Amino acid sequence: MFGLQLVKTGKIEREFAKIFTAEQEDREIGDYDIDIEIVEERARQRVNEAEKFVQRIEKYLQAFK
Numbered sequence: 001m002f003g004l005q006l007v008k009t010g011k012i013e014r015e016f017a018k019i020f021t022a023e024q025e026d027r028e029i030g031d032y033d034i035d036i037e038i039v040e041e042r043a044r045q046r047v048n049e050a051e052k053f054v055q056r057i058e059k060y061l062q063a064f065k
Contacts, residue, residue, distance in 0.1 A: 006060070016056055019049045 002020055006012040026046060029036055 012056065012060060016053055019053045022046070023050060023053070 002012075003017045007014055007017040023046060026042075030038075
């Protein structure tokens with residue numbers, strides 16, 4: 001729904017759909033793969049991307065105040 005409602009309509013940039021997808025995939029791997037080893041660099045990248053994503057969504061939501 002994120003991509004359909006916000007990205008395809010041009011309200012949120014495609015870059016954020018890619019971040020959302022990568023975060024979701026990693027979460028699913030973490031939920032279902034008991035042998036996963038998370039490398040610190042990848043974790044830091046995901047945290048940075050998540051912060052960027054949240055900032056962008058907050059900016060989008062400010063328009064509705």
